[in-house]
Amino acid sequence: MAKLTSLKSEKRLLDRQAADGIRTHILEGILPAGGRLLETQLSEELEVSRGTVRAALAQLAREGLVQQVAFTRWQVSETSPRDAWELYTLRAALEGLAARLAAENGVAADHKRLKSTVAELTRAVKDKRFGDVTDIDFRLHQEIVEIAKHRRLAEQHGYIMQQVRFHMVHSGFFPKDYAALVDEHAALIGAVIERQPDLAEALAKSHNEAEVKLLAAHTEENPRAETAS
Amino acid sequence: MAKLTSLKSEKRLLDRQAADGIRTHILEGILPAGGRLLETQLSEELEVSRGTVRAALAQLAREGLVQQVAFTRWQVSETSPRDAWELYTLRAALEGLAARLAAENGVAADHKRLKSTVAELTRAVKDKRFGDVTDIDFRLHQEIVEIAKHRRLAEQHGYIMQQVRFHMVHSGFFPKDYAALVDEHAALIGAVIERQPDLAEALAKSHNEAEVKLLAAHTEENPRAETAS
DNA sequence: TGATGGTTGATCGTCAGCAATCGCGAGGGG
DNA sequence: CCCCTCGCGATTGCTGACGATCAACCATCA
16 A cells, blocks of 8 residues: 555644634735724635634734734734834844754754755845745744754744744835845854854844844834834 | 722633633642543533633643643643753743843833842742742742833743743752752842843853753653653 | 714624544454 | 454534624714
8 A cells, every 4th residue: 555645634623724814814915914804704704603713813813913902803913113123032032042952953964954945045146036035034044943843942933933024024124135144044054054052043143133233224214103012 | 089990900801711710720730731621511610601611722722731632632731851941941042032131121120129029039048938939939030021121022931931830830840959049040130230131141041051950850860751742 | 062872883702503523442353 | 362443422623693792983962
């Protein structure tokens, strides 16, 4: 008998699927930041019951993409400069730990995968396929986290990166200095492969600090009327 | 006319209240690790509907105290040495950031509160009120996080600390060297008050690393039949 | 103008019920 | 005796409908 992949391995609970659908809409920017979400409308569009929609919205609220105003409304989260600062500082702390662990634990196969992704990133920058650059950038950081073999870290990092992506889409902030971006990633991956935990952690942190400074400059230039927390 | 206090200040959504009730039971060790939770039974005991119980359990699952086995059962999470390692490494990263921010941002009132809590901790150790020591220890770390003024950090730290408490209750691990505990906390708070971010971050991390080593020794001495992840 | 009260529409919580799935033991075959 | 299969009971997953509660809007009236 040939090896079969389980059919039900990807069978997911309905509320998760509903959350996936809404999440995709939010991350693609189809739903505007601060936009209202109606339970009944969502339940009709997704063809699930209102209870299932409520469970999905609660999940998304935990992920930080949606906010619940008790007894009143559900809405897509807003983006403020304060949020961006929180995301990048927290991301620096988490990725610092991830880089350290990856440098300590990574095996040859991991190193090979990282090198391959860095090469992809370099090619995309050289070819000026800037749309792909962001995706590969995200994937590279995710691979480091996976090598760290830390379930809770991976989960938290995933939520943070989701919010980073959300913030990028809605604030129009994207990296600009692609040459520096490639250099920083190459240095970080080099430290991981050469098993230098301290250096890897430091590079991961400084990489994020560089981005938070760029973001601060961006929000200076593009001030928005956002309510302070 | 006497001033009235808002009635709704403590009015909470019912599913949150249900989650609070179950959470307390779990954190006090009344429900054993791995113990099964029946939706029907909980709804009868808490006198809420099954739907509300499901919402509460989903919330607790997101907090890491409960696990959902699809179509089969809800159960209290298990504690493994791997979990403990994850909790302490992640906690070190988060508290490192918190200590850094607290050292940068703390004002006089914050410093006063920290000193007061350290004094409480010192007194409790001197009086050998070891039950109180743990609570004050937790509160001290929470105060540092609050001073950092970082919403997402505070949220994540809260969830982690909840799981740490859960793990302590169910694994029987408690600090032993109370003198060193007081010294480490005093040094950390000193660095925060003297506005030395680098030192504060380093002390917060080493404090947690010390604990993870104690824990490793503890699990060596008290091996349990736990399933590896 | 500004306070009052009513209307509207949304969320919150409950309930009864059915479908989907799993665990486990009885039963049968080797 | 062991192993496999089947079926039953228990539990979870999901639905639709309902009443209660709450916020926002609007008309009324002093």
